[in-house]
Amino acid sequence: MLTLGEVHTGFLRNSTSVSRDRCAHILALIQGERVRRSERPVQYAVSPERLRGIDCRLTSASGSRHRAIGTVAARAAITGGHVLQGSAFVTLTGSTADRRLPWPHYLARPGILETLGKVDWNDLADGFLSEGHPPESLDLGAICADVMHEVQTSDHLDQRAPLRTSRSKLRWAIVMPRGEAIIQFGIEERGLRTLRLPMTGRDPADLADVCEDLALHDWLLTCLQGLIEGSDIGAVDRAQLIRRFGPAIDHLLHLWMxxxxxxxxxxxxVERRPGLTRQWEASVNRIRDQVAAGTVALLSDAARTEARP
Structure with a gap:
């Protein structure tokens, strides 16, 4: 009836790109379970899904209180050997018993929370996508953070990220729409993004893949724009600009796919309104123009220095 998810995205704490084999070791969160990997068009690896048992309240836009019991699926993914994502998602459905059952019942239904009592699914989706959540309510963000922390503390990492950037978070919900079936993407405060999708009947894990991909590219764009805004273009010399843009050129630009x-x-x-690709291309062109102008200035300075008697 309703699928909810959250994705956190940030740099992996390693100064260089992590190889495919090291990614597999880092993401082996469950012993004996396979880490899925792909090489084309960009290196990608995702951990096996791990379940978290939950008995919690649900946030609703109307303020009504509901209880849900079951398991949440969580996983971690590394893209390009540099970008780490923690992802958690769950499907909510009404309980046929309308009371709490023994845990074996919920463990037999992985990735599903059963709600007690009558609920309005759109009301729950609106509440989940809002910024403020009561402490006792469903907190997929905390599960994402736990998964990312486990990966970030791996002995295979040198704990030196190539750039200082903030994490972003995307909350998404899939529910039967009240009216027209449209996709709604929102850019909120404090790095929060929201995505509301109409129900399609697709597997939640496949939908999580789609949301993780969107979260990745929104984070890449946010990082690049933040780097440009903080680079003081026009106020510092060209050589300093080239040094500031170097990490982005080395670690970010090739990941946009x-x-x-x-x-x-x-x-x-999503592209019809915010135009993420147009923003990305404009930002990349601005960086390349600055680097090109800086290179010409440095070569001119070097030529003048050599020409002096």
């Missing part, structure tokens, strides 16, 4: 591994329908719908 939206919907390369997933269905394009969500990305295409």
């Amino acid at each position: 939206p919907a390369a591994r997933v269905d394009r329908s969500v990305w295409d719908a």
